[in-house]
Structures are given as C-alpha cells and as structure tokens.
Amino acid sequence: MEDPRWLSPQEQRAWRAHLAAHRLLSHQLDRELQEFGLSLSDYEILVNLSESPDHRMRMSELADATIQSRSRLSHQISRMEAAGLVIREHCEDDRRGTFAVLTGYGWDTIRRVAPDHVASVRGHFIDLLTPAQVATVEEIYTQVVDHLQEIRSAR
Amino acid sequence: MEDPRWLSPQEQRAWRAHLAAHRLLSHQLDRELQEFGLSLSDYEILVNLSESPDHRMRMSELADATIQSRSRLSHQISRMEAAGLVIREHCEDDRRGTFAVLTGYGWDTIRRVAPDHVASVRGHFIDLLTPAQVATVEEIYTQVVDHLQEIRSAR
Numbered sequence: 001m002e003d004p005r006w007l008s009p010q011e012q013r014a015w016r017a018h019l020a021a022h023r024l025l026s027h028q029l030d031r032e033l034q035e036f037g038l039s040l041s042d043y044e045i046l047v048n049l050s051e052s053p054d055h056r057m058r059m060s061e062l063a064d065a066t067i068q069s070r071s072r073l074s075h076q077i078s079r080m081e082a083a084g085l086v087i088r089e090h091c092e093d094d095r096r097g098t099f100a101v102l103t104g105y106g107w108d109t110i111r112r113v114a115p116d117h118v119a120s121v122r123g124h125f126i127d128l129l130t131p132a133q134v135a136t137v138e139e140i141y142t143q144v145v146d147h148l149q150e151i152r153s154a155r
Numbered sequence: 156m157e158d159p160r161w162l163s164p165q166e167q168r169a170w171r172a173h174l175a176a177h178r179l180l181s182h183q184l185d186r187e188l189q190e191f192g193l194s195l196s197d198y199e200i201l202v203n204l205s206e207s208p209d210h211r212m213r214m215s216e217l218a219d220a221t222i223q224s225r226s227r228l229s230h231q232i233s234r235m236e237a238a239g240l241v242i243r244e245h246c247e248d249d250r251r252g253t254f255a256v257l258t259g260y261g262w263d264t265i266r267r268v269a270p271d272h273v274a275s276v277r278g279h280f281i282d283l284l285t286p287a288q289v290a291t292v293e294e295i296y297t298q299v300v301d302h303l304q305e306i307r308s309a310r
Contacts, residue, residue: 004269004270004273004274005273005274005277006273007273007276007277007281010289010290010293011281011289013293013297014281014289014290014292014293014296015276015280015281017292017293017296017297017299017300018177018280018292018296019199020222020296020300021296021297021299021300021303022173022177023222023223024222024299024300024303024304024307025299025303027222028303028306044174067175067178067179067182068178114159115159118159118160118161118162119159119160121162121170122160122162124299124302124303124306125170125173125299126162126166126169126170128295128298128299128302129295129298133291133294133295134165134166134169135165135169136288136291136295137169137172137173137295138165138168138169138172139288140176140283140284140288140291140292141169141172141173141175141176142168142172142176143283143284144172144176144179144180144279144280144283145172145175145176145179147279147283148176148179148180148183148279149179151183151279152179
C-alpha cells in the first residue's frame with residue numbers, strides 16, 4: 001500500500017477553517033432563528049416550500065432538496081406540523097405519495113423571518129467577502145456539490 | 156424600517172452552494188468513517204486528543220476546540236468511552252476538572268483510520284480545487300471563523 005498523501009499545512013488549514021466556519025455559522029444562524037422559534041433546517045424547509053408551485057412538495061423531493069434522509073425529514077415535518085407551519089397531504093390518485101404543504105401561518109412566518117435571516121447571512125458571511133470571493137465560493141462549492149451529487153445518484 | 160438587502164442571485168447561489176456542499180460532504184465523510192465504526196465528530200475528537208500533550212484535554216477545552224456545547228460533548232464522550240476509544244479522568248487537585256484521555260485503542264484507531272480519511276477529504280474536496288482555490292478557502296473561512304469566534308467570546 002502506498003504512503004498516504006497527507007494534507008500540506010495549507011491544505012490542512014483550509015480544511016479545518018472550512019469545518020470550523022460551517023459549524024460556527026450554523027450555530028449562530030440557529031441561535032438567531034431561535035428567537036422566532038425556528039431552526040436553520042426549519043427555515044430551509046420553509047424556503048423550499050415557499051418557492052414551489054402551490055407551496056407544496058413531495059416528501060421525497062423535499063428530502064432530496066434539503067439533502068437528508070426520508071426518516072429524518074419525516075420527524076422534522078411532524079414537529080413543524082405541530083407548530084402549525086406545514087401540513088401533510090396524502091394524494092390518493094398518486095401512489096408516490098405524501099406532500100408537505102406550507103400553511104398560511106407558515107407563509108406569514110417565512111415572510112416575517114426572512115429580513116432578519118438575510119441580515120444574519122450577510123453579517124456573518126456574505127458581507128465579510130469581496131465580490132471576487134463570493135464568486136470563488138460559488139465556483140468551488142458548486143463543483144463540490146456536483147461531484148457529491150454524482151456519487152449520491154450512483155448509489 | 157429599511158428594506159431588507161436581499162441577496163443578489165450570485166450571492167444566493169454562493170450561499171446555497173456552501174450549505175449544500177457542507178451537508179453533502181459531512182454525509183459522505185460520515186458514511187466512509189462508519190466502516191470503521193466512527194462518525195465525523197468522533198474522528199475530530201480523536202484528532203484533537205492525539206495532537207495534545209499526553210493525549211489528554213480538559214472537557215471544556217475539547218468543547219471549545221470542536222465547537223459544541225459541554226452537554227453534547229459529554230454525551231459523545233460517553234459513547235466513545237463505551238467504545239473503548241477514550242476515558243474520562245477526574246483531577247482532584249484541579250477544580251476545573253474532568254479530562255478526556257485517548258486510550259491505546261483510541262490511538263491505534265486514529266492511526267489506522269487516518270490514511271483512508273485523508274484520502275476521502277482529498278477525493279471529495281481538496282483535490283477538486285486548484286492550489287489558488289485552496290488558498291482562497293483558507294483566507295475566506297479563517298476570516299469567517301475569526302468573526303464568529305469574536306461574537307462567541309463576547310457572549
């Protein structure tokens with residue numbers, strides 16, 4: 001077996017900064033959303049539904065869009081259903097199934113929370129970067145997403 | 156109240172790519188570490204301990220280093236203790252506390268797993284980037300980490 005190709009000091013710093021930044025950022029955004037009774041994952045689900053036709057998505061599509069397992073999403077949707085943000089609808093004509101649908105209260109919530117959330121994303125991430133750095137983030141992470149989605153769809 | 160400064164299309168693409176890439180990457184690395192019975196968080200704790208003098212850290216330092224709450228870390232260390240990877244040591248002379256200490260088995264485990272893990276980090280992230288992009292990742296995310304650590308320490 002070949003010697004492992006260990007990370008260079010700079011690669012290691014880049015990798016660790018990526019991990020730490022993501023963790024700190026998730027904590028901070030979660031913390032700021034908690035004032036509205038939401039988590040970052042709740043917010044992402046509300047965004048996805050609010051951008052979909054008729055404010056509804058198949059559970060399987062929503063799981064793909066938010067990159068989580070069906071079972072984990074199902075627990076989360078149950079909590080959000082209890083909070084009145086979404087409802088589940090079962091479609092009898094369609095064997096593929098169950099839909100998650102944004103409620104009126106869910107729609108009011110995302111509209112009320114979005115201005116603060118976008119200010120958080122700007123303050124803790126986007127506005128710290130130059131426009132050139134924003135372009136590089138898009139370029140790099142789109143490439144990483146494409147690579148990993150390919151592995152995922154090959155499974 | 157001023158109009159919110161919504162994200163531009165490019166800022167939005169950059170932000171969403173960052174979130175999606177991190178989620179996909181964590182899933183993939185977790186999945187590959189599962190073959191060794193570890194999660195990505197377990198791996199990070201093993202790395203931190205293996206790089207510390209005498210392979211031991213105060214629980215409070217370890218919580219800071221891995222950016223998580225004391226209570227969450229405590230649950231994780233209990234699971235890792237049950238797996239034989241670490242032990243807890245209480246220091247009577249030191250009121251600040253409890254230490255987590257790498258066991259011999261924990262040390263063997265990190266040495267056995269590291270070559271595969273570094274290959275995963277390269278294959279799914281570092282080797283997809285040019286050296287200039289690696290430098291930009293370090294630059295951008297170090298800045299984000301510094302900003303968020305400052306907020307954290309001001310609390």
